[in-house]
Amino acid sequence: MxxxxxxxxxxxxxxxxxxxxxxxxxxxxxxxxxxxxxxxxxxxxxxxxxxxxxxxxxxxxxxxxxxxxxxxxxxxxxxxxxxxxxKKITTDLKLEGWTVVLDGVQDPGNLGTIIRLCDWFGIENLICSKETVDCYNPKVLQATMGSIARVTIFYTDLTNFLNATKVPVYGTFMEGENIHKTNLPENGILILGNEGNGISDTVRKLCDYEVSIPQFGKKTTESLNVATATAIFLNEIKRK
Amino acid sequence: MxxxxxxxxxxxxxxxxxxxxxxxxxxxxxxxxxxxxxxxxxxxxxxxxxxxxxxxxxxxxxxxxxxxxxxxxxxxxxxxxxxxxxKKITTDLKLEGWTVVLDGVQDPGNLGTIIRLCDWFGIENLICSKETVDCYNPKVLQATMGSIARVTIFYTDLTNFLNATKVPVYGTFMEGENIHKTNLPENGILILGNEGNGISDTVRKLCDYEVSIPQFGKKTTESLNVATATAIFLNEIKRK
The missing domain is CATH 3.30.1330.30 (Ribosomal protein L30/S12)
Structure with missing residues (x-):
């Protein structure tokens, strides 16, 4: 009992x-x-x-x-x-390779899927804005399928974080440069934005590059879901 | 009233x-x-x-x-x-370029996301096994975000369909050839399987090639979600 x-x-x-x-x-x-x-x-x-x-x-x-x-x-x-x-308290982050940054992702299923993708593609650190849904939310945990155990997740103020970083910062935007034609470095930061509004203006100003996934269908199509887009971007980063 | x-x-x-x-x-x-x-x-x-x-x-x-x-x-x-x-009754399918085939996808959200991806990547036809969830299910329609209007979806017996096709058939399997290293043709068929069991044995026998998305994280990771995998495969097909 x-x-x-x-x-x-x-x-x-x-x-x-x-x-x-x-x-x-x-x-x-x-x-x-x-x-x-x-x-x-x-x-x-x-x-x-x-x-x-x-x-x-x-x-x-x-x-x-x-x-x-x-x-x-x-x-x-x-x-x-x-x-x-x-809860795991992360105090010092060692950023190596690529890091994923989320600016206000709201849907627990999306965050869970993104954590699972980080795990699959060997991304060790996931940095979230304070507005991003809590990674210990039960729906997020369920969607990660256990990957939460293998990815370090850190909630912080993105402006401070991005100002302090020395690696190139790639923001994802509908009208960014075609990711298929972008030469990606060994180390970098990939930022994905909120489901409805994308990356905020404050964070956009801190991006060194703006990239996008090209569209092949009719131009009336909605944008891709943020978790689906993350899958494609991470595959592009790792495919070389 | x-x-x-x-x-x-x-x-x-x-x-x-x-x-x-x-x-x-x-x-x-x-x-x-x-x-x-x-x-x-x-x-x-x-x-x-x-x-x-x-x-x-x-x-x-x-x-x-x-x-x-x-x-x-x-x-x-x-x-x-x-x-x-x-409901739209499809009688004659004109298969051009790449076609996506689903072998028993069960989750309405996954099917909706896959339809949306077909739309984004200009895949005109989506062929579903009869065990695949109904595309007119309200949850599927909601997840397609309107893309159902632009993708032709056809439910049929996959054995007959695959036996009749003349283009190369690519099945997706955990242990398939690395998709990053596969030369993909102009026309083809990409098959994705059920969430839990993958592609059925009957359909597997009809695949000309078996392909996979390489894993970069620790090998304990679960497989990728089927909609996420579809995103990566379609991006690979179109990126040339």
């Missing part, structure tokens, strides 16, 4: 306010929880309906009934493992 | 069974409805709470109250225009 106060805490962690206050977040699913443990995330407590967990210390694991789990899970069908973890 | 039987019909069209029985589907939103009209979709009836519609004939348009619209809309916040359209 889990005590009431703990059930309440875990349920509250679905909200950003409580995640920030407590410095904790929730990850569900055996595989995802094991991946967090493996990559050095510290567990506060892991509740299971009976599964064995690799990498968890005995004192971290507690039993939970499916009925209790259903009360606190953010999933329609909870799968038997719910871990409460300490 | 809209008669009860019509409200019921429209609500039922959220289900595939009724869309098939009636040969009708629902598209919501002024811009999306106008795009369907412009691209030659025939309207059965378009309901509006008062908006003017470009391209609609007077007899096709009928008033609706916001209260009635809320009863039949698949959106949380209906936006004042709901069109009922006749």
């Amino acid at each position: 889990v005590v009431k106060s703990e059930l309440k805490l875990i349920k509250n962690l679905q909200q950003k306010k409580y995640r920030n206050e407590n410095g904790l977040f929730v990850m569900e699913g055996k595989k995802a929880v094991e991946e967090l443990l493996e990559s050095g995330f510290k567990a506060y407590k892991i509740f299971t309906t009976g599964q064995e967990l690799q990498g968890a210390k005995a004192f971290e694991v507690a039993p939970i009934s499916m009925k209790e789990l259903k009360q606190i899970s953010s999933l329609k069908n909870p799968n038997g493992v719910l871990g409460v973890f300490y | 809209v008669v009860k039987s019509e409200l019921k019909l429209i609500k039922n069209l959220q289900q595939k069974k009724y869309r098939n029985e009636n040969g009708l589907f629902v598209m919501e939103g002024k811009k999306a409805v106008e795009e369907l009209l412009e691209s030659g979709f025939k309207a059965y009836k378009i309901f509006t709470t008062g908006q003017e519609l470009q391209g609609a004939k007077a007899f096709e348009v009928a008033p609706i109250s916001m209260k009635e619209l809320k009863q039949i809309s698949s959106l949380k916040n209906p936006n004042g225009v709901l069109g009922v359209f006749y």
Whole structure:
């Protein structure tokens, strides 16, 4: 049995306010929880309906009934493992190779997909503006498919960050230079903007280059979704 | 006022069974409805709470109250225009350039995004196995952002279709040849598979080439989402 106060805490962690206050977040699913443990995330407590967990210390694991789990899970069908973890505090960033910067991405599914793409393409650091959706949001975590364990995510003021950086900064814009014809360096920063408004004017001024994905269909087409665009840009960066 | 039987019909069209029985589907939103009209979709009836519609004939348009619209809309916040359209019947396909084939894609958001990508990259025809999610599903239509108007979608038996085709067939597999190192022809077929299981064994046997997107991160990473992978493959096909 889990005590009431703990059930309440875990349920509250679905909200950003409580995640920030407590410095904790929730990850569900055996595989995802094991991946967090493996990559050095510290567990506060892991509740299971009976599964064995690799990498968890005995004192971290507690039993939970499916009925209790259903009360606190953010999933329609909870799968038997719910871990409460300490948020990772990143203090020093070592930027090597390419870094992805997000300026106000709002949709949790998009952020989750972008984290998964960073993992796939070996991008170690993802820098987010403070307006970008919280990476510990349950919907983001679900969409990352465990990749959150392998990508360092850092929320900061983009103006300060971009002013301090020494590598070339590439902003993505509908009317930018064709990415197929752009010579990309070994190290750089790639910025993607908000779903509706793109990159903000303040951040645009800090871009050294503006790039775009060429369109081949009729010109009436909407812009590409930000996660889809990230996929194409990262593939372009890595394809050489 | 809209008669009860019509409200019921429209609500039922959220289900595939009724869309098939009636040969009708629902598209919501002024811009999306106008795009369907412009691209030659025939309207059965378009309901509006008062908006003017470009391209609609007077007899096709009928008033609706916001209260009635809320009863039949698949959106949380209906936006004042709901069109009922006749499904397009494709009888002869002219395959030119590249064609995308989907073998059992299940998620409506993925299919919607893939249709939008076909539109962006000028892919005119999208061939779907009969197990692929229905393209007139409201969630698919919403995710296409109007692109459904500009891409021809055809559901058929893939074995027959692939046996009859004369262009080279490229299947996408985790362990396929690196797409960055593959010379792609002017015309071809690109096949993407189901979210969980990939391309079926039957279809795999009909592939001339197996291709993949190289992974640069740690090898523990999950595979890429099918819509994200489609984005990268189509960009590779078009980038020459």
